[in-house]
Amino acid sequence: MNQTATTAASDPPLPIRGVSQGTREIWANGLWQGNPGLVQLLGLCPLLAVSNTAVNGLGLGLATLVVLVLSNCAVSLLRGQLAAEVRIPAFVLIIATLVTVVDLSLQAWLHDLSRTLGIFVPLIVTNCTLLARAEAFASRQPLLPALHDGLAQGLGFALVLIALGAGREMIGQGTLLADAELLFGAWASVLEIRVLPQGWGLLLATLPPGAFIGLGLLVALRQHLVSRKTQGRAAAKSAGQSA
Amino acid sequence: MRLPGHRLRAVVSIALVGLVAALILAGVDRLTRERIALERERQAQAALVQLLPEASFDNLPRQEAFELSPGPFGRPLPVYPARRGQELVALIADVTTPSGYSGDIRLLVAVDLAGQVMGVSVIEHRETPGLGDLIERRKSSWIDQFRGRSLDDPAPERWAADRRGGTFDTLTSATITSQAVIEAVRASLETLARHDPDPEPMP
Known part of the structure; x- marks a missing residue:
């Protein structure tokens, strides 16, 4: 935990224009420096379990995003009202309630979507990102930053899920965006792309070990990009000093 | 037995959160229960129609x-x-x-x-x-x-x-x-x- 915190702090901020400094930091943190999937390594249980196809990843990503935004807002509104000793159980209660509300509402009003997302929504309870954001951020911040943080962290998590799902699906099944019609309706079946001929996939990628290997590769890729960037900057700095 | 002030506050705040959560869940359940049963039945019926010719x-x-x-x-x-x-x-x-x-x-x-x-x-x-x-x-x-x-x-x-x-x-x-x-x-x-x-x- 400490390790990741220092790594996150030493990374340079992403240049995002048009938003205030604080908001920009929140977004850079959620998407890259403190990405819940790649840096904080939170929410591994749903992340590894549901990332076998791009569409599954997208489904869980969207569902998590919604619940994370709601829970951040609820916790932010309650900040200062809760006694410190019971804040964690209170957050757990809030998150569980929101997950159930979202689950029931999906089943009632978007039933076809809930048949696809149905298995993912209860999984969100096991995602520690929600509790971590509630404790580390939302409980100390006003509503608007908490909302931004929920969106940024949720989007960061969703992007990792989609990347991992797309990679595993391409290598394992040889397709991309298979079953998109389950999420977007009948027209979306045209989105499916066959990358490899039928039967050429490497089965390992779709099975659980493929999830661990794939996530490991993604984390390594991110670390590689970060270290190359810092090395490049250090080299430029020393070159500037010697000149 | 008297609880010290901060303990009392903790008990009251977690109880309140639990109460509100329970009320919200009960309300949402009432609101959605009938529709969910209806949708499930519709789905199950659709699966049967796939199996047998509709007529x-x-x-x-x-x-x-x-x-x-x-x-x-x-x-x-x-x-x-x-x-x-x-x-x-x-x-x-x-x-x-x-x-x-x-x-x-x-x-x-x-x-x-x-x-x-x-x-x-x-x-x-x-x-x-x-x-x-x-x-x-x-x-x-x-x-x-x-x-x-x-x-x-x-x-x-x-x-x-x-x-x-x-x-x-x-x-x-x-x-x-x-x-x-x-x-x-x-x-x-x-x-x-x-x-x-x-x-x-x-x-």
């Missing part, structure tokens, strides 16, 4: 459901009778086999009065994407090979995947999945054959 029956088979016991795999077998007018057209067995590659596979097996399979549909499974999930009709036509089969066609010992010396096609790299589905279909036929073909609908 071939005019009742709501699931509302006349009954159970045959003992059923296959040590559980009672739910059966939905499809009727046209008063006349029985087919029995639909709702069978769940525990022998899938990754757990339960739930199938609907429609059987006509002569004991011939009219169609099989997979409703729930967790088989491997790209291999075992070809048992779904929208992914491959493998599941259609049961149409027209019955307990003596093929002979009982040939009710198996061809990899295991049977008559039926085996899905590539999914012998266990294939075998589980084949056995579930056969077990449903056997259970149906053991019982009266037209029991009275449950009151």
